[in-house]
Amino acid sequence: MTTERPLRRPKRAHAAAGGRILAAGLSASAALALVGAMAGPTPATPTGAPAAPTVVRRTSGSPASATAEPAPAVTPTAAPPVTTSQAS
Amino acid sequence: MTVTHPAARSLSQARRRAMGSDAHVLVVTDDDHIDPDGLLAAGWARIGDLESRWSRFRPDSEVSALNRHGGAPLIVSVDTFRLVQHGIAAWELTGGRFDPTVGAAVVAHGYDRDLPELLRRTAPVGDVEPAPGLAGTWLDPGLNVVTLPSGVSFDPGGIGKGLAADLVAAALLDAGAAGALVNLGGDLRAAGQPPDACGWTISLPDPLHPEGELARFALPGGAVATTSRLRRRWRTTVGEAHHLIDPATGRPADTDTVAVTVIAAHAWRAEALTKALFIAGPDELARRPDIHAIVVTADGRRHTTPALQATLR
Numbered sequence: 421m422t423t424e425r426p427l428r429r430p431k432r433a434h435a436a437a438g439g440r441i442l443a444a445g446l447s448a449s450a451a452l453a454l455v456g457a458m459a460g461p462t463p464a465t466p467t468g469a470p471a472a473p474t475v476v477r478r479t480s481g482s483p484a485s486a487t488a489e490p491a492p493a494v495t496p497t498a499a500p501p502v503t504t505s506q507a508s
Numbered sequence: 509m510t511v512t513h514p515a516a517r518s519l520s521q522a523r524r525r526a527m528g529s530d531a532h533v534l535v536v537t538d539d540d541h542i543d544p545d546g547l548l549a550a551g552w553a554r555i556g557d558l559e560s561r562w563s564r565f566r567p568d569s570e571v572s573a574l575n576r577h578g579g580a581p582l583i584v585s586v587d588t589f590r591l592v593q594h595g596i597a598a599w600e601l602t603g604g605r606f607d608p609t610v611g612a613a614v615v616a617h618g619y620d621r622d623l624p625e626l627l628r629r630t631a632p633v634g635d636v637e638p639a640p641g642l643a644g645t646w647l648d649p650g651l652n653v654v655t656l657p658s659g660v661s662f663d664p665g666g667i668g669k670g671l672a673a674d675l676v677a678a679a680l681l682d683a684g685a686a687g688a689l690v691n692l693g694g695d696l697r698a699a700g701q702p703p704d705a706c707g708w709t710i711s712l713p714d715p716l717h718p719e720g721e722l723a724r725f726a727l728p729g730g731a732v733a734t735t736s737r738l739r740r741r742w743r744t745t746v747g748e749a750h751h752l753i754d755p756a757t758g759r760p761a762d763t764d765t766v767a768v769t770v771i772a773a774h775a776w777r778a779e780a781l782t783k784a785l786f787i788a789g790p791d792e793l794a795r796r797p798d799i800h801a802i803v804v805t806a807d808g809r810r811h812t813t814p815a816l817q818a819t820l821r
Contacts, residue, residue, distance in 0.1 A: 471649055472649070472650075473646070473647065473648040473649070473650070474646070474647055475644065475645070475646050475647075476596055476642050476643055476644065476645040476646075476647070477643060478641070478643040479599060479600055479603050479604040479641070479643075489772065489773040489774065489777060490773065491730065491770075491771045491772050491773060491799070491800040491815075492727060492728055492729055492730030492771065492773065493728070493815070494707075494710075494725040494726060494727050494728075494771060494800075494815070494816070494819060495706075495707070495725060495726050495818075495819075496724065496725055496726075496818045496819045497706060497707075497709050497724060497725060497726040498724075499706055499709040499726065500709065501709045501710060501711035501724060502519070502521075502534060502689065502703065502708055502709055502710070503532050503534065503689060503691045503696060503708070503710060503711070504691075504694075504710070504711045504712065504713055505691070505694045505696055505710055505711075505712050505713075505732045505733070505734040505769060506530060506693065506694045506713060506734065506739075507694050507713075507715060507734045507735055507736030507738070507739050507767050508529060508666050508669065508693040508694045508695060508733075508734065508735055508736075508739065508740075508779075
């Protein structure tokens with residue numbers, strides 16, 4: 421469930437690849453353009469996600485509480501369904 | 509198809525295959541200047557865009573690029589950065605029971621191609637190890653740079669569909685829909701105004717008797733996700749396998765649980781919790797009153813949280 425893998429802690433941004441930053445399927449010039457395009461909008465982050473560069477740590481192995489985002493209250497109904505939640 | 513409702517809201521919908529699953533998009537409009545067919549087309553386009561970025565079966569997807577470059581920083585799109593962020597959040601939320609790094613174990617069991625092709629053969633099983641987990645993943649949200657640990661691959665799995673449902677539902681509201689519901693293979697998200705005052709009526713098929721119904725409820729908004737070991741299963745050289753891998757063993761989870769449905773605020777969260785409950789088994793439900801869930805076990809028993817008991821049929 422949790423890993424015993426030692427944590428990697430790059431000392432500086434991008435140091436892990438010798439200063440190279442790769443862009444998915446792009447040339448170097450396109451990658452630079454992408455950096456400019458991506459640096460503007462701030463991505464929507466899940467609750468509690470850090471906004472600064474970070475290295476992910478091991479999990480505690482215990483599930484966290486799900487009460488931070490309460491589930492919607494549903495009610496039984498006899499109305500015809502609009503859709504089904506088929507299993508994935 | 510458009511259905512006129514008394515409250516001057518119109519419901520439009522369309523179904524097609526997407527992300528390897530049956531998909532269903534519904535939009536509610538209450539403004540004559542908004543073209544519902546245009547909204548639906550925009551929704552499908554957004555789903556297609558996310559699939560092209562996130563599919564592990566497409567060598568040109570960003571997820572495939574990430575997995576080829578383990579150990580090296582990679583600039584990804586905002587959407588793919590979000591996907592990795594949410595994968596990490598789900599991994600942490602579930603104490604590692606939902607683990608996007610089970611991809612190698614899934615592939616080791618032969619699931620290295622899409623399901624229709626997989627079902628045509630008996631898959632060889634390779635070396636199986638516990639999932640490595642996401643510890644050591646490095647994220648820079650300023651530049652959308654992701655560095656996966658060397659040797660670790662990221663498999664969006666169900667959370668890709670869940671997060672896609674969240675993002676597409678939000679995009680449809682931004683485009684002018686009064687309400688939207690996006691259902692990607694059972695990971696569904698409803699946002700905005702439902703088609704009528706009761707909410708969105710959702711049906712859960714009985715996993716053991718698919719012609720029957722397990723539960724039916726009105727959802728005011730939020731998300732529902734369902735996972736089952738009866739859907740994606742295939743033959744291997746060591747017996748039958750299913751896609752719900754226990755990260756601790758790297759093998760298909762050995763549990764009496766057949767299917768799990770979770771209701772939550774967001775589809776990515778609901779999806780992660782279904783996987784965690786499936787791995788943990790029905791006893792976990794008693795320890796997690798904060799989760800709204802229905803668990804069906806192989807003996808046909810239904811285990812629910814009190815909030816959902818009344819919805820069972």
